[in-house]
Amino acid sequence: MTTTPVHAFVHLRSEGVSVLLDCTRGRLPALAHWGADLGEVSAADALRLVEGGVHPIPQNIVDEPVRVALLPESWTGWAGRPGLSGSRGGRDWSPRFTTTALTVAGRAVESPGGDATVVAGGCALVEVAAVDDVARLGLLLRVELLPGGVLRSRARVTNLAATAYQLDDLVLAYPVPPVTRELLDLSGRWGRERSPQRRGFTVGVHLREGRRGRTGADAATVLHAGTPGFGFAHGEVWGVHTGWSGNHTHYAERLATGEQVVGGGELLLPGEVVLTEGESYTSPWVYGSYGTGLDAVARRFHRYLRSRPQHPATPRPVTLNTWEAVYFDHRLEPLVELAEKAAAIGVERFVLDDGWFGSRRDDNAGLGDWWVSPEVWPQGLHPLVDRVTQLGMQFGLWVEPEMVNLDSDIARAHPEWVMATGGRTPVPSRHQQVLNLGIPECYAHIRDALFAILAEYDIAYLKWDHNRDLVDAGSHPDARPGVHAQTLAVYRLLDELRAAHPRLEIESCSSGGGRVDLGILQRTDRVWVSDCIDPHERQMMQRWTAQLLPPELLGSHVASPTSHTTGRTHDLGFRAATALFGHFGIEWDLRRASERDLAELSAWVAFHKQQRDLLHRGDLVRLDFPDGSLTATAVIAPDRSRALYSFASVDRADVVLLGRLRFAGLDPDRRYRVRPLMVGTPPSGLFPPPWWGVGTAVGQASGGGPEGAHAGVELPGRILTEVGLAHAPVDPDQVVLFAVDAVG
DSSP states (O other), X not given: OOOOOOOEEEEEEETTEEEEEEEGGGOOOEEEEEEEOOOSOOHHHHHHHHHTTOOOOOTTSOSSOOOOOSSOOGGGTOOSOXXXXXXXXXXXXXXXXXXXXXXXXXXXXXXXXXXXXXXXXSSOEEEEEEEETTTTEEEEEEEEEOTTXXXXXXXXXXXXXXXXXXXXXXXXXXXXXTTOOEEEEEEEETTEEEEEEEEEOOSEEEEEEEOSSSOOTTOOOSEEEESTTOOSSSSEEEEEEEOOSSSEEEEEEEOTTSOEEEEEEEOOOTTSEEEOTTOEEEOOOEEEEEEESHHHHHHHHHHHHHHXXXXXXXXXXXXXXXXXXXXXXXXXXXXXXXHHHHHHTTOOEEEEOSOSBTTOSSTTSOTTOOSBOXXXXXXXXXXXXXHHHHTTOEXXXXXXXXXXXXXXXXHHHOGGGBOOBTTBOOOOBTTBEEBOTTSHHHHHHHHHHHHHHHHHSOOOEXXXXXXXXXXXXXXXXXXXXXXXXXXXXXXXXXXXXXXXOTTOEEEEOBTTXXXXXXXXXXXXXXXXXOSXXXXXXXXXXXXXXXXXXOGGGEEEEEEOSBOTTTOOBOOHHHHHHHHTSSEEEEESOGGGSOHHHHHHHHHHHHHHHHHHHHHTTSEEEEEOOTTSSEEEEEEEOTTSSEXXXXXXXXXXXXXXXXXXXXXXXXXXXXXXXXXXXXXXXXXXXXXXXXXXXXXXXXTSOOTTSSTTOOOOEEEEHHHHHHTOEEXXXXXXXXXXXXXXXXXX
């Protein structure tokens, strides 16, 4: 086979970001630059930029400069993790690819052997085809700069030989400059997802593997490398995210020779992908976001997600979920009463949770039997659905299509559909196992059952749960690893449902926040951040989930007065003000709420509806407080005309007074009026500072509207951002809200 090497540079630019790809001399593309916008770049300057980064050859390393491609190759002398690992029984394990074709935005780039040129573009897809004639492997690399300035790439490897090729690993790597000396990613557990952790970027590999068969509550989510001490608003930061809902990796690697990369890919189990002649494997997208500060990195992800055609375009309906109100106690009359109380306070979507199907009276039985239980619902769900829709609300339903109880009709009829290996049943978790959707007959059965439910009832929303890890997830009849096929089958099932029901919305819930990634978010409309709705915990969890997802995709509910997961008791103001900065909802038995609570909750629902256009379209800003006693969050309109700030007291400070609070993110050259907002009962322990001015007395609800609100103060944005205003002390677990509006 003969090949014609490609010889060109590609320069992509979007919203302050430049990506310069070195595709010269027939080699795989390398990121010559990913970071701040370079402006217009000539071919000569591109060449000088690349040559200016070629290092000298010190003693005891290879005699040619090591060039790190997006898919790092061992033959170059790269001593780090290779991009592609695999073999044919031990042969063809170190491929050397030569590029054969380059297209930018669908147009082929010709390189007849002369000087390299620069192909300039904005947001564009770059495709690089390559081949190794010896190893008989084909490669297609896709690199794309997305709206918001997000970079993403993926690879497809094809076996061109008659002998099977076992693929063991495929990761993509983005080089980061030596100024990045600290790493930050996320961890967590059930009920406390996405806790930040920080460490030095030292020699070696910082490897985050997800082996749960789902994204996992402990997932890295976004792995950041940045300048020392980087925070929400300062320091250069490069972040990567693997957009895959099965086993996956994120990693950062620093070599003793000084090269540094961050990257990721799918984690393949032994023998999970074996390619016969002509077969291909396509990796998940690996996303990258660059910015000054963590907020800028997050904002790029948010702007990209909002630019997608499938992003929710209508206002996010205020939602009530029945789980913590009734659990498995499904009876028509109490649920109708709950729906009527919900509608009366302004709820727009009513979601019936687990317990409506088969023999599902608790979590021991019935899972997998997706037919309405005649024992609980002798007339089907029609009486409840009809009443909910008569009240002007959408109806939503809980499902868990990937899971099964062994005590179920489907498991008894088809035990071979349960994922297993080694002739044993996997260890149970929440009394359930995993259905193997990689088996065509099993997939069709579950798909048809879901289609039948959607055909019979007026369902606008599915809460799609996934309550256990995939342990010993083998596929019958040979018990080979099945996580890869299962993940693709789930994607296909979601795609089929959405194609047949384009107005159907789906929530990704997985024991709470166990499946939060950009693979599942291509097919769903929000995530359930956590099964823990304690607002004290949610302040942190929502803050860090927003590092990847914008507020409108974060399911955020007002919980019961006493949390069902932690036992803490909080007043309604703290619970509602915390839920405000997300897709607002309620998970509380309103039948037990007092008339005063219902009136105050109604005010919060109305306030959220007033603010949700700002909250769900604006730019997220988070503020650092060194002592950790305050969690500060703001959403600012893209044109900087208005903003809503939340200062949440989550602990007792070391000092009595915290001094001035800065209102970060405002336009320094505009004037703003800052007003405190009192929705319902004021925060306990509140001592208003004098700048609040005369207005509604503390203790009187204003509803956050302009009438009767505190007068506040008018100042230039520069002063508010750089100097700030005196803090209003409150008790722990209280929130003070401020409206900021441009003047003139």
